[in-house]
Amino acid sequence: xxxxxxxxxxxxxxxxxxxxxxxxxxxxxxxxxxxxxxxxxxxxxxxxxxxxxxxxxxxxxxxxxxxxxxxxxxxxxxxxxxxxxxxxxxxxxxxxxxxxxxxxxxxxxxxxxxxxxxx
Amino acid sequence: xxxxxxxxxxxxxxxxxxxxxxxxxxxxxxxxxxxxxxxxxxxxxxxxxxxxxxxxxxxxxxxxxxxxxxxxxxxxxxxxxxxxxxxxxxxxxxxxxxxxxxxxxxxxxxxxxxxxxxx
DNA sequence: TGTAAATATTGACATGTGTCTATGTCCGTG
DNA sequence: CACGGACATAGACACATGTCAATATTTACA
Numbered sequence: 353x354x355x356x357x358x359x360x361x362x363x364x365x366x367x368x369x370x371x372x373x374x375x376x377x378x379x380x381x382x383x384x385x386x387x388x389x390x391x392x393x394x395x396x397x398x399x400x401x402x403x404x405x406x407x408x409x410x411x412x413x414x415x416x417x418x419x420x421x422x423x424x425x426x427x428x429x430x431x432x433x434x435x436x437x438x439x440x441x442x443x444x445x446x447x448x449x450x451x452x453x454x455x456x457x458x459x460x461x462x463x464x465x466x467x468x469x470x471x
Numbered sequence: 472x473x474x475x476x477x478x479x480x481x482x483x484x485x486x487x488x489x490x491x492x493x494x495x496x497x498x499x500x501x502x503x504x505x506x507x508x509x510x511x512x513x514x515x516x517x518x519x520x521x522x523x524x525x526x527x528x529x530x531x532x533x534x535x536x537x538x539x540x541x542x543x544x545x546x547x548x549x550x551x552x553x554x555x556x557x558x559x560x561x562x563x564x565x566x567x568x569x570x571x572x573x574x575x576x577x578x579x580x581x582x583x584x585x586x587x588x589x590x
Numbered sequence: 591t592g593t594a595a596a597t598a599t600t601g602a603c604a605t606g607t608g609t610c611t612a613t614g615t616c617c618g619t620g
Numbered sequence: 621c622a623c624g625g626a627c628a629t630a631g632a633c634a635c636a637t638g639t640c641a642a643t644a645t646t647t648a649c650a
Contacts, residue, residue, distance in 0.1 A: 370575075370578060370579060370582060372517070372520065372521050372524070372578065373520075373521065373524035373525070373529075373573060373575065373578070374524075374525070375521070375525050376518065376521050376522050376525045377517055377518055377521040379514065379518060382514035382515075382517040382518045382521075383514045385514075385517060386512055386513055386514045386517055387512075389508055389511050389512035389517075390509075390512035390513075392508050392512070392585075393505055393506075393508035393509035393511070393512040394505055394509075395498070395501035395502045395504075395505045396501075398491070398496055398501040398504060398505060398508075399495070399496055399498060399501045401491060401492075402491050402492065402494070402495050402496040402501075403495050405491070405492035405493075406492070406493070406494050406495045454492060456492065456586070459491070459492070459585050459586055460585065460586045462582075462585050463581075463582045463583065463584070463585030463586045464582065465582070466511075466578050466579065466581050466582030466585065467575070467578055467579040467582045469579070469582070469583055
């Protein structure tokens with residue numbers, strides 16, 4: 353957290369468009385970030401995240417998600433677990449149902465790292 | 472759209488897409504984007520990308536990169552190939568040396584997809 | 591209490607991935 | 621032309637990952 357880099361040479365300024373590109377990332381930092389990207393780097397999980405976020409109240413129960421894929425229930429459950437474990441999805445149980453919700457801060461932190469700008 | 476999206480590289484796909492959270496991403500779209508994230512989802516490749524971008528002129532030759540890691544030369548070559556194949560690194564050979572350069576648009580497109588904002 | 595529904599966990603399997611050593615290819619130089 | 625250096629490719633191997641069927645767990649309700 354919190355690396356402030358005040359003085360930039362012209363070259364550095366040009367290079368600057370994302371924290372990743374501003375300066376060499378540390379080995380430990382890379383090890384910490386990679387699992388987040390790895391969790392996202394699957395088509396099913398990308399769709400799951402997007403589906404949950406697009407759902408009413410930005411949350412969805414597993415029953416809704418299962419129907420959206422041609423995959424077994426345990427497989428969906430597995431993917432949700434992966435996203436939850438890296439902190440991209442919040443999980444709350446209400447009765448028999450389990451609801452997942454996107455942790456937008458986590459996602460946008462990743463986006464910022466890569467240098468994106470919201471349209 | 473939907474005229475013909477057959478021949479889009481992963482990079483092109485990301486470049487034109489709305490943020491992941493605004494609407495459910497399509498299955499085909501997810502399949503094209505995931506490889507980009509997968510290429511990034513490795514600590515060594517994250518550092519490679521960052522190192523290349525931080526280098527003078529935003530490009531680096533393999534000889535420089537090899538020294539920065541405690542890995543064999545073929546392993547580094549492999550990772551660079553992965554990053555190159557998804558369009559995150561440009562490659563140019565000059566004499567005996569090969570120089571890699573970050574394709575910043577590709578990265579920032581990904582960032583935008585995830586909803587990040589440059590600080 | 592017993593049964594059914596919603597999720598999670600387990601175990602198995604095929605496939606993918608990161609790494610290495612060994613070898614190949616391309617290029618400059620003597 | 622031959623040699624050496626820079627980088628890529630091939631093959632091998634251990635380990636991780638995505639998927640499923642089977643089973644367990646939790647909860648509501650008759």
